[in-house]
Amino acid sequence: MTSNSSKNMERKRCNLLPKFLLMLVLAFDIFSIVYANSDQPVTYIVHLNVPDGVTFDKPEDRQSWYQSFLMASSRGSNVIPSLIHAYHNVFTGFAAKLTADQVKAMESMDGFVSARPESVYKLHTTHTPTFLGLHQNLGVWRGSNYGKGIVIGVLDTGITPGHPSFDDKGVPPPPAKWKGKCKVSGCNNKLIGARDFVSSGSSGSPLDDEGHGTHTSSTAGGNFVDGANVFGMAKGTAAGMAPLAHVAMYKVCDSFGCPSSAILAGMDAAIEEGVDVLSLSLGGPSVPFYEDGIAVGAFSAIQRGIFVSCSAGNSGPFNTTLSNEAPWILTVGASTVDRNIRSTVYLGNKDLLDGESLFQPKDFPQKYLPLVYPGLNHGQDAAWCGPGSLKGIDVKGKVVVCDRGGDIARIAKGQTVKDAGGAAMILANEPVDGDTTEADAHVLPASHVASDVGFTIKRYINSTSSPVATLIFRGTVIGVDSAPAVASFSSRGPSMTSPGIVKPDIIGPGVSILAAWPISVENSTQTKATFNMISGTSMSCPHLSGISALLKSAHPDWSPAAIKSAIMTTAGKLSLSGYPIEDERDQPASIFAIGSGQVNPTKANDPGLIFDIQPNDYVPYLCGLGYTSKQVGVIVQKRVTCTKAIPEAQLNYPSFAVTLGAADVKSYTRTVTNVGVANSTYTPTNVSIPIGLVLEISPAKLIFSKLNQKLTYTTTFIRDKKATVKAPYGEGYLTWSSGKHSVRTPFSIKFV
Ligand SMILES: *[C@@H]1O[C@H](CO)[C@@H](O)[C@H](O)[C@H]1NC(C)=O
Ligand SMILES: *[C@@H]1O[C@H](CO)[C@@H](O)[C@H](O)[C@H]1NC(C)=O
Numbered sequence: 001m002t003s004n005s006s007k008n009m010e011r012k013r014c015n016l017l018p019k020f021l022l023m024l025v026l027a028f029d030i031f032s033i034v035y036a037n038s039d040q041p042v043t044y045i046v047h048l049n050v051p052d053g054v055t056f057d058k059p060e061d062r063q064s065w066y067q068s069f070l071m072a073s074s075r076g077s078n079v080i081p082s083l084i085h086a087y088h089n090v091f092t093g094f095a096a097k098l099t100a101d102q103v104k105a106m107e108s109m110d111g112f113v114s115a116r117p118e119s120v121y122k123l124h125t126t127h128t129p130t131f132l133g134l135h136q137n138l139g140v141w142r143g144s145n146y147g148k149g150i151v152i153g154v155l156d157t158g159i160t161p162g163h164p165s166f167d168d169k170g171v172p173p174p175p176a177k178w179k180g181k182c183k184v185s186g187c188n189n190k191l192i193g194a195r196d197f198v199s200s201g202s203s204g205s206p207l208d209d210e211g212h213g214t215h216t217s218s219t220a221g222g223n224f225v226d227g228a229n230v231f232g233m234a235k236g237t238a239a240g241m242a243p244l245a246h247v248a249m250y251k252v253c254d255s256f257g258c259p260s261s262a263i264l265a266g267m268d269a270a271i272e273e274g275v276d277v278l279s280l281s282l283g284g285p286s287v288p289f290y291e292d293g294i295a296v297g298a299f300s301a302i303q304r305g306i307f308v309s310c311s312a313g314n315s316g317p318f319n320t321t322l323s324n325e326a327p328w329i330l331t332v333g334a335s336t337v338d339r340n341i342r343s344t345v346y347l348g349n350k351d352l353l354d355g356e357s358l359f360q361p362k363d364f365p366q367k368y369l370p371l372v373y374p375g376l377n378h379g380q381d382a383a384w385c386g387p388g389s390l391k392g393i394d395v396k397g398k399v400v401v402c403d404r405g406g407d408i409a410r411i412a413k414g415q416t417v418k419d420a421g422g423a424a425m426i427l428a429n430e431p432v433d434g435d436t437t438e439a440d441a442h443v444l445p446a447s448h449v450a451s452d453v454g455f456t457i458k459r460y461i462n463s464t465s466s467p468v469a470t471l472i473f474r475g476t477v478i479g480v481d482s483a484p485a486v487a488s489f490s491s492r493g494p495s496m497t498s499p500g501i502v503k504p505d506i507i508g509p510g511v512s513i514l515a516a517w518p519i520s521v522e523n524s525t526q527t528k529a530t531f532n533m534i535s536g537t538s539m540s541c542p543h544l545s546g547i548s549a550l551l552k553s554a555h556p557d558w559s560p561a562a563i564k565s566a567i568m569t570t571a572g573k574l575s576l577s578g579y580p581i582e583d584e585r586d587q588p589a590s591i592f593a594i595g596s597g598q599v600n601p602t603k604a605n606d607p608g609l610i611f612d613i614q615p616n617d618y619v620p621y622l623c624g625l626g627y628t629s630k631q632v633g634v635i636v637q638k639r640v641t642c643t644k645a646i647p648e649a650q651l652n653y654p655s656f657a658v659t660l661g662a663a664d665v666k667s668y669t670r671t672v673t674n675v676g677v678a679n680s681t682y683t684p685t686n687v688s689i690p691i692g693l694v695l696e697i698s699p700a701k702l703i704f705s706k707l708n709q710k711l712t713y714t715t716t717f718i719r720d721k722k723a724t725v726k727a728p729y730g731e732g733y734l735t736w737s738s739g740k741h742s743v744r745t746p747f748s749i750k751f752v
């Protein structure tokens with residue numbers, strides 16, 4: 001992370017990991033002890049198991065026990081490594097700076113389980129409530145009391161107390177169970193906790209120097225703020241998804257990223273203090289769950305009924321690029337909103353081509369200016385408008401076309417053009433970005449255009465000896481009916497760690513999201529009530545965190561898996577145009593891009609049936625992944641013997657990912673709980689089946705006579721031997737309908 005958030009967004013999109021991180025990823029093999037390749041001490045995460053018969057009366061006793069490992073590690077030397085974080089809730093263990101030799105010295109201690117160097121994870125709105133069907137005094141917002149009484153814990157870059165989004169008007173005092181701490185002035189009934197875990201010694205400030213954490217927190221639980229806008233655009237009432245919920249900030253990221261020791265310490269504290277929902281807009285690469293700090297911490301959270309919502313990652317549109325794939329986590333991809341901040345390119349040949357920019361100067365001259373594409377004659381770096389690349393190229397007073405990409409932030413490209421004297425920038429998507437454009441706070445007049453529009457502009461430049469263009473700023477446009485569409489950057493499945501579970505689970509708004517920001521992005525004296533518009537799955541995740549807070553408030557007895565099921569089985573599959581939701585290529589989005597579809601809070605509040613999962617149900621699933629008993633034990637935090645294993649697709653998940661060989665017949669059961677109408681009968685209504693598959697459902701009817709009644713059915717996936725399968729993957733869905741409720745379970749089939 002740097003101080004420029006858009007830059008990060010762009011970085012992550014390119015999925016460039018620092019080299020050392022890649023090495024760690026490769027080193028993360030099946031071994032439970034991994035040594036850092038260095039004599040220098042590095043931060044290790046050490047997992048322990050309390051030996052039988054040992055109990056701790058006080059947290060300090062546990063800490064002393066942890067200390068005994070550090071003493072052993074120092075082998076009698078006076079220099080005892082110091083504890084960075086002692087964990088009590090996420091798992092038994094600690095973080096400490098150790099050398100490989102010191103780790104070796106601990107291994108023989110009774111209770112030692114594993115140790116590995118920590119990894120460093122990356123950080124991956126006025127209109128979205130309305131777009132998602134949330135309206136004041138109506139429906140879910142009313143039914144859930146706007147999330148009153150629910151605590152949303154956000155792990156991020158910190159927070160900005162005093163911002164009007166964190167005003168506590170209408171917010172009741174925190175619930176009695178709340179034990180949180182506020183280590184900053186300006187906390188109130190809205191912002192009820194703020195702690196820092198990332199600065200050394202954890203004595204730093206939870207203030208947000210970056211903006212990311214302020215933005216995500218206000219998206220999840222920001223209060224109503226009238227007249228919110230950036231540069232006068234997207235003006236309206238800003239509100240988080242759960243505007244009267246409480247927010248607690250756990251600062252776990254700094255300008256170097258989000259160290260897993262800090263993430264775990266933040267989760268540990270959040271669990272202890274009594275949050276109801278955890279929101280993590282950050283993640284790392286796909287690794288087995290027992291090595292994945294967020295997955296392990298999230299398991300402890302769900303065991304205590306805490307819902308965990310995480311971003312899917314910004315490494316799309318490439319396949320198998322997901323973060324946060326564990327089935328007990330809600331994995332959230334990003335979709336567009338029906339709002340554009342329009343900036344139209346007007347070419348010399350009278351073509352009008354729409355693009356976007358948040359910065360829309362009123363005094364931009366409405367006359368043609370020379371149009372130039374430095375990429376035509378000056379090489380790749382100039383095509384990307386990389387820093388300094390336009391030196392010696394005459395762009396003064398011209399409209400300059402820059403290609404997206406090259407690991408250079410979109411806004412930084414504009415700065416390069418501005419520094420070289422350019423009058424305006426046209427930022428053209430690369431083909432992989434398709435038609436996902438973003439309304440950024442550019443530093444000069446600009447228009448971000450789709451890749452085919454960029455192609456049209458370049459063809460025009462080629463067609464004439466003196467190309468010209470200007471930009472026409474058209475402001476905020478609502479009702480773009482291609483929305484929601486999957487954003488190009490949204491990470492895609494299939495899941496590498498657990499290919500038998502469909503991921504992502506859901507998509508929600510994540511493109512050009514307006515929310516709170518610590519400082520003004522405008523060149524004005526305005527210092528308060530500042531907002532910014534940024535994009536990423538970091539922005540879609542807190543939408544779902546806030547929505548789950550609403551559901552938790554409306555249904556206090558629902559488990560995390562039940563809330564997840566309600567969100568997934570009621571998700572939408574059509575855009576405003578009435579056609580199936582598309583991806584950035586204008587193609588129907590695959591199940592590995594949208595999961596179950598676009599979140600629909602109103603329907604999620606009344607799903608009819610839910611697919612519930614108890615924490616213990618994950619044990620045979622994890623054993624079925626081929627993990628050893630010890631590895632499963634690291635995740636579920638107790639001694640486990642893998643006596644029973646189930647295939648992944650047998651977990652009671654609200655979707656299926658099935659692999660079918662030429663002669664395969666595979667049956668899986670699902671158990672649904674009736675949370676709709678006591679007397680109701682469900683039949684498979686809408687069924688969509690890909691070529692090559694025969695589907696059998698038994699029984700053909702689910703007849704309920706009371707609420708909370710559970711019924712089990714079997715879905716059998718059979719390879720149709722007569723059919724010729726052309727694609728490696730097929731997908732479809734099954735909808736159970738009672739007339740009043742529809743419960744949709746999508747599935748993917750891998751034909752082998
Ligand atoms: C992802 O996988 C699907 C199905 O195998 C394939 O059609 C698609 O081209 C792949 N996309 C990318 C970007 O590799
Ligand atoms: C424009 O001309 C250049 C050089 O002749 C060529 O490489 C490029 O493909 C052309 N671009 C378009 C969009 O036609």
Ligand SMILES: *[C@@H]1O[C@H](CO)[C@@H](O)[C@H](O)[C@H]1NC(C)=O
Pocket residue numbers: 523524
């Ligand atoms: C900010 O605005 C002031 C006055 O409006 C102007 O003098 C200054 O050059 C501007 N700064 C930038 C960086 O645009």
Ligand SMILES: *[C@@H]1O[C@H](CO)[C@@H](O)[C@H](O)[C@H]1NC(C)=O
Pocket residue numbers: 678679705
């Ligand atoms: C459900 O139907 C049964 C049998 O028809 C009836 O006795 C019962 O009262 C009904 N329950 C409700 C809640 O309507």
Ligand SMILES: *[C@@H]1O[C@H](CO)[C@@H](O)[C@H](O)[C@H]1NC(C)=O
Pocket residue numbers: 685686735737742
């Ligand atoms: C079934 O699908 C059709 C067409 O997509 C739709 O109009 C109808 O509402 C669906 N029915 C149910 C019960 O979901």
